[in-house]
Amino acid sequence: MVQTKKSVRKADQYDDPKYNYQDYWTGREYEHAAEEIAINRLLKGQHFKRAVDVGGGYGRLSKLLAKFADIVTLAEPSQQQLDIAKIYLKDTPDVERKLLPAADLKMPKGSVDLVLVVRVLHHLPDPMVEFKEIARVLKPGGTFILEFANDAHFLNRIRYGIRGKRVPRTPVDISSPEHRGEIAFVNHHPKTIIKMLGDAGFELETILSGSNLRSPRLKKVLGKRPLLALEKLLQPLLAPIYFGPSVWLKLRKL
Ligand SMILES: C[S@@+](CC[C@H](N)C(=O)[O-])C[C@H]1O[C@@H](n2cnc3c(N)ncnc32)[C@H](O)[C@@H]1O
Numbered sequence: 587m588v589q590t591k592k593s594v595r596k597a598d599q600y601d602d603p604k605y606n607y608q609d610y611w612t613g614r615e616y617e618h619a620a621e622e623i624a625i626n627r628l629l630k631g632q633h634f635k636r637a638v639d640v641g642g643g644y645g646r647l648s649k650l651l652a653k654f655a656d657i658v659t660l661a662e663p664s665q666q667q668l669d670i671a672k673i674y675l676k677d678t679p680d681v682e683r684k685l686l687p688a689a690d691l692k693m694p695k696g697s698v699d700l701v702l703v704v705r706v707l708h709h710l711p712d713p714m715v716e717f718k719e720i721a722r723v724l725k726p727g728g729t730f731i732l733e734f735a736n737d738a739h740f741l742n743r744i745r746y747g748i749r750g751k752r753v754p755r756t757p758v759d760i761s762s763p764e765h766r767g768e769i770a771f772v773n774h775h776p777k778t779i780i781k782m783l784g785d786a787g788f789e790l791e792t793i794l795s796g797s798n799l800r801s802p803r804l805k806k807v808l809g810k811r812p813l814l815a816l817e818k819l820l821q822p823l824l825a826p827i828y829f830g831p832s833v834w835l836k837l838r839k840l
Pocket residue numbers: 595596597600607640641642643644645646647661662663664667686687688689703704705706709
């Protein structure tokens with residue numbers, strides 16, 4: 587993680603020619619579809635003028651976002667991801683690609699109607715600067731959809747409980763020992779993130795619990811379609827207990 591100044595804060599692995607983030611998604615069709623279900627549910631019946639997919643990588647979800655907005659900007663600090671996006675998004679002409687970190691979006695205040703941030707927060711141990719920048723560019727009443735890795739998911743609470751401990755409210759480093767310190771890799775506690783978002787000027791509208799059935803065994807036994815039907819049912823039902831490994835928040839800029 588480069589953190590010399592806020593405008594260059596990014597995770598370098600996405601520019602490493604030896605690492606292809608697009609390949610990460612091979613075999614993860616359930617996880618991808620579960621995320622699409624969450625976004626479709628959170629944005630159902632709405633249409634926006636200007637949307638930004640912040641830290642959108644190669645545009646995996648910008649494609650879906652283009653269904654909900656006239657203009658979509660893929661704001662991404664990795665040039666490699668933007669280059670892959672050029673090919674991946676060739677049939678989605680309404681997405682413009684910009685080399686930008688979340689902390690410095692270089693967009694006028696109140697110029698954006700919808701922001702999406704998915705799978706980015708694990709690279710940001712203290713995302714307050716980024717939350718404030720997103721609040722700055724959003725119009726009052728604008729929508730912020732945020733997904734992040736949940737440190738307080740059900741299984742983790744059991745693991746901590748067995749040791750007589752509580753899940754920490756501070757970010758937990760989950761990077762492998764050999765990569766520790768290179769690229770930030772943290773899980774967050776939902777209550778900490780929700781408090782920060784309130785301080786940054788957002789009102790919480792909806793919570794969903796995501797990827798609730800992420801298990802190789804379940805994938806094999808149930809198959810993709812029944813698994814996704816169940817996932818769809820469970821996302822709102824399990825939200826109050828932050829059950830899944832992923833948390834979705836829909837927020838309104840005050
Ligand atoms: C796991 S990928 C997720 C990409 C995309 N949102 C998705 O769900 O497919 C993490 C992305 O976060 C981006 N990223 C890392 N640090 C960032 C920062 N400070 N600001 C914006 N994006 C960042 C990386 O470049 C990478 O594209």
